Amino acid sequence: MSELNVDRRFGQVINYYLDLAASGAHSPTGEPRTEKYLRTSRGLADSHIPGDVRQERFLGLDLQRLQHLLDEAAVRSEKAAVGLRRFLHDLDTFAAHIGLLPEPRTKELRLPGAWRRERLLDDRALGMAWTALIRCSDAGTLPSRISCLATLVSAATLQPIGSVLDLRRDWLTPVGWTRHDTGHQVYAPALARPWLELALDKGDRAHGEGGTLLVFPSAGKGAQPDLPISLETVHDMCKLALDDVAKPQDLAFTGLQRLRESGAGVFADRIAGPCAGAPDAAHVAILDAWTGQLEELRKSSEAKRWR
Known part of the structure; x- marks a missing residue:
């Protein structure tokens, strides 16, 4: 030929x-x-x-x-x-x-099954999903942990899961990240920042220290340091953790929908981006309050589990 x-x-x-x-x-x-x-x-x-x-x-x-x-x-x-x-x-x-x-x-x-249409979660499902993801982030295989950490960060920051998977290490800031390709600035509530650090640690374990430029790199058999963990892997790993309670994209979708229903649709659009400019005080307060709600739901879910 x-x-x-x-x-x-x-x-x-x-x-x-x-x-x-x-x-x-x-x-x-x-x-x-x-x-x-x-x-x-x-x-x-x-x-x-x-x-x-x-x-x-x-x-x-x-x-x-x-x-x-x-x-x-x-x-x-x-x-x-x-x-x-x-x-x-x-x-x-x-x-x-x-x-x-x-x-x-x-x-x-x-x-990728992860892009199937989002579902609005009620408080029970949201609390169960959040609790399961936190447990999953600290147990199991590297692909499982990285998948759950990415989903937690997506939920806490209300960013699309696909956008979170693209996150690069040099985009990180002390309070979140700034996408160098679009200028979109993301605020990460204090609760989410340790998960970003954990993801860096898991990436180093998968590819050696400094072996990848990504925050959520592929891991496991055949992993490549220049590729993020795939949506399909995130979907599969989270399915094991969440069963049929929720899908990875449902948590961020629920948070944004609740914002819109409360009359704060402008902030929902600003948070989801892409939009250049530093997050303002209202933006920060909204995300801090949202993660606070998730933690309250987790505590309620765990309390019911032991009754």
């Missing part, structure tokens, strides 16, 4: 595939792909496959890296994640057909 050798970059394989798809070459039926398919596929690739990933060797991309692309798309749009998974599978099927791969790698790609 002279046109596409084993050292070709991801972006080159994408372009080669779409060019041939337009002509019908390598199609089982010999029919060219529709204009809509080509346009949609190009849009998905441009929107959800970053330039640095496109420069990587196509054959060097493992399943974990491809799953991360899918997780990132899922944070932004369920529809985009479904489309990207289909496109990546088409691309790998094409690569296997022309002999670049022995078989498609994408058969095991999973659509």
